[in-house]
Amino acid sequence: MATSTYLLHNACYNPKPINGHNQNQTKQQEEEQEAFNQNLETIVATLPKNKGWRGLHIYNYKGFWVSPEVIKGILLISDHFRPQPTDIFLAAFMKCGTTWLKALMFATVNRHRYTSSDHPILRSGPHSLFPFLDTHIFLDYPVTNFDHLPAPRLFATHIAHSLLPVAMTSPETACRFVYVCRDPKDAIVSKWHFMRKLRSKELPPVSFDEAFELFCNGVSEYGPFWEHVLGYWKASQESPEKVLFLKYEDMKRDPAAEVRKLAAFMGRGFTAEEERGGVVDEIVKMCSFESLSNLEVNKGGGGGQKFTAKVVVENREFFRKGKVGDWENYLTEEMKDRIDAITGEKLKDSGLVLGATKL
Ligand code: A3P
Numbered sequence: 001m002a003t004s005t006y007l008l009h010n011a012c013y014n015p016k017p018i019n020g021h022n023q024n025q026t027k028q029q030e031e032e033q034e035a036f037n038q039n040l041e042t043i044v045a046t047l048p049k050n051k052g053w054r055g056l057h058i059y060n061y062k063g064f065w066v067s068p069e070v071i072k073g074i075l076l077i078s079d080h081f082r083p084q085p086t087d088i089f090l091a092a093f094m095k096c097g098t099t100w101l102k103a104l105m106f107a108t109v110n111r112h113r114y115t116s117s118d119h120p121i122l123r124s125g126p127h128s129l130f131p132f133l134d135t136h137i138f139l140d141y142p143v144t145n146f147d148h149l150p151a152p153r154l155f156a157t158h159i160a161h162s163l164l165p166v167a168m169t170s171p172e173t174a175c176r177f178v179y180v181c182r183d184p185k186d187a188i189v190s191k192w193h194f195m196r197k198l199r200s201k202e203l204p205p206v207s208f209d210e211a212f213e214l215f216c217n218g219v220s221e222y223g224p225f226w227e228h229v230l231g232y233w234k235a236s237q238e239s240p241e242k243v244l245f246l247k248y249e250d251m252k253r254d255p256a257a258e259v260r261k262l263a264a265f266m267g268r269g270f271t272a273e274e275e276r277g278g279v280v281d282e283i284v285k286m287c288s289f290e291s292l293s294n295l296e297v298n299k300g301g302g303g304g305q306k307f308t309a310k311v312v313v314e315n316r317e318f319f320r321k322g323k324v325g326d327w328e329n330y331l332t333e334e335m336k337d338r339i340d341a342i343t344g345e346k347l348k349d350s351g352l353v354l355g356a357t358k359l
Helices: 002-011 027-045 068-080 098-109 184-198 208-216 225-238 248-253 255-265 272-276 279-286 289-293 333-347
Strands: 049-051 057-061 064-066 088-092 154-157 176-181 243-247 304-306 312-314
Touching: 027 068, 049 208, 057 068, 064 068, 088 098, 098 154, 098 176, 098 255, 098 279, 098 289, 176 225, 176 248, 176 255, 184 208, 184 225, 184 333, 208 333, 225 243, 225 333, 243 248, 243 255, 248 255, 255 279, 272 279
Parallel strands: 088 154, 088 176, 176 243
Antiparallel strands: 049 057, 057 064, 304 312
């Protein structure tokens, strides 16, 4: 009994409460932090900027549009994060299936630790199951220590492949990536809904038409969408044992098949006994949109997920419709043709097809 309590506390990531200023900071640490922030401001001031969907502006950092907080995260990850060979990273462009995959990866890796009645997924929102590296790296000063997490450590990120340190992405390093992507037409609809909820009420709202125009020009947090997808796609082609590339649409069509792939990739393939015992179906069911979105903790009773000292998102915001093809309710025929043409052009010769799958 004592063992299961120990595991339970250690398997979940519970960021310590922070307020952005560690009260125990020494004078020297304060000065270092000040110098880091000044350096960040200098970098940001030199970057091309454009309209943000959540905040006022986003900045083009080495080819990708990100907020200053994410640039801070990228710098800290590069300087301080020490990947371990057993680490597994869930990577995705925003609104392409992070919440779902977080639950599935955690449930699959930890399936021997919990029963369905005491499962952390039932008690906490999927986003507190493991850290979101981009911003959780700076929840504690000077960087958050993730050493206490049990192997394999799981992390999520939206950062583009080319912006991550070589220590994480090089084919020679053993840590792995699971990438999930989605028809960009559904990604833009989902992202517009999500970002308008997070956008400060002091800023004028971004209309869907404006968001569409920005998205097509590559301008949205972590975008351009296509370059983001292609970075991980190419890595998956070069090193399939290092990067597993999944599509939201395939997962909706046959979740059990995708979960088997996921488990095998993570080195946790299901045994014949587990198959006979229906373990795959249990995981699929527990992590389904219907199950997760109906949990009290995800309906508004569970508080929020802390991304930064200032950004806290209610669990319920991660669940909207969970369908393929909702874009039909938002895009005109002309918009559909335009985005499909961009996708066709950007992905041509890559071997990747997106947006052609329909349930
Ligand atoms: P919609 O807005 O189209 O409904 P992310 O987790 O990357 O932020 O993506 C959010 C999208 O995934 C939302 O899409 C959300 O409803 C959907 N989603 C969340 N949990 C899901 C689940 N368990 N199964 C399928 N889709 C899910």
